[in-house]
Amino acid sequence: MILHSSIYAQDAWTDKSRILPAKLRLISNTLTVNHSPNPNYPSLTKEPDNPSKYVWKHSTTFCSPTQDLEIVEAGSFIWYSPSGWQENIQLSKAAFIEKFNCLQGILKKGMCYTYEKNYRYGDQLYGGDALWYVIAKDATGKLYKGFGIIETETDLQND
Numbered sequence: 001m002i003l004h005s006s007i008y009a010q011d012a013w014t015d016k017s018r019i020l021p022a023k024l025r026l027i028s029n030t031l032t033v034n035h036s037p038n039p040n041y042p043s044l045t046k047e048p049d050n051p052s053k054y055v056w057k058h059s060t061t062f063c064s065p066t067q068d069l070e071i072v073e074a075g076s077f078i079w080y081s082p083s084g085w086q087e088n089i090q091l092s093k094a095a096f097i098e099k100f101n102c103l104q105g106i107l108k109k110g111m112c113y114t115y116e117k118n119y120r121y122g123d124q125l126y127g128g129d130a131l132w133y134v135i136a137k138d139a140t141g142k143l144y145k146g147f148g149i150i151e152t153e154t155d156l157q158n159d
Contacts, residue, residue, distance in 0.1 A: 012077055012085050012086055012087040013077070013084045013085035013086070016084065020131075020147070021077050021085045021087070021131075023087075023133075023135075024133055024135075024145055024147060027135065027143045027144065027145040028142075028143070028144050028145065029144075029145055029146065029147070030064070030065070030066055030144045030145075030146070031062060031063065031064055031065075031069070031107070031134055031136065031144055031145060031146025032061075032062070032063045032065060032146055032148075033060065033061070033062055033132055033133070033134060033146045033147055033148030034060070034061045034063075034148055035058050035059070035060050035061075035118075035132065035148055035149075035150035036058060036059050036061070037058060038058065038150050038151060039150075039151035039152070039153050040056050040057075040058045040150055040151065040152050040153065041056070041153050041155055041156070041157040042054040042055065042056050042122075042125060042152075042153070042154070042155075042156055042157065043055060043057065043156065043157045043158065044156070045121065050121065052121035052122055052123055053122070053123045053124075054121065054122050054123065054124075054125060054156075055119050055120070055121050056119060056120040056121075056152050057117070057119050058118055058119070058120075058150060059114050059115060059116050059117070059118055060114065060115045060118045060132050060148075060150075061112050061113065061114040061115075062074070062100065062107065062112070062113050062114075062134045062146060063107070063110075063111065063112040063113070063146075064107035064108070064109055064110075064111070064136065064144075065109070065110060066109060067109050067138060068106055068107065068108050068109050068138075069106070069107045069136035069137060069138055069144055070093075070105055070106055070107075070136055070137050070138075071093045071096045071097075071102065071105040071106070071107065071134065071135075071136050072093065072135045072136055072137055072143065073090060073091060073092065073093070073096070073134075073135050074090075074091045074096050074100075074132070074133065074134040074135070075087070075088070075089045075090040075091050075132070075133060076088045076089045076130045076131060076132045076133070077130070077131045077133070078128055078129070078130050078131075079128055079129045079130075079131070080126060080127070080128030080129075085131060088130065093105040096134075099115045099118075100113040100114065100115050101113065101114075107134075107136055120152065125154045125156065126154060127151075127152055127153045127154045128152055129149050129150065129151055129152065130149065130150050130152065131147055131148070131149050132147065132148055132149075132150065133145060133146065133147040134146050134147075
């Protein structure tokens with residue numbers, strides 16, 4: 001299940017003197033997160049069954065370079081206004097397995113898992129940044145994180 005929620009928007013980034021939202025602080029940062037292409041530019045949606053006017057096409061990849069880890073959650077925060085980071089998407093372990101094709105929700109050491117069509121759709125051209133994150137645990141329950149920012153721009157691109 002993907003949860004889009006503004007309920008947590010006010011609590012996501014409580015300490016404006018720190019760059020990360022509270023959920024991501026104080027967890028060891030050992031996982032890698034990459035987006036491609038980045039920065040990301042919109043194009044016209046050419047999908048007949050999609051009513052949105054614009055699409056920002058990109059993929060997101062998570063890797064565990066040092067050990068096997070079990071997914072706890074993944075998701076994103078967005079920054080498109082002066083209020084800063086707001087919680088946007090939260091993927092449960094089951095949703096992560098589906099989107100990233102990650103069997104049993106285990107990030108295998110040295111393997112990368114990609115959400116190929118991590119697209120953003122909309123009817124307005126607006127830019128902003130998204131901070132995608134992953135939280136996973138080892139066999140002892142110790143938590144690890146990874147995060148990466150994707151820049152979404154407003155300059156329309158022709159495909």
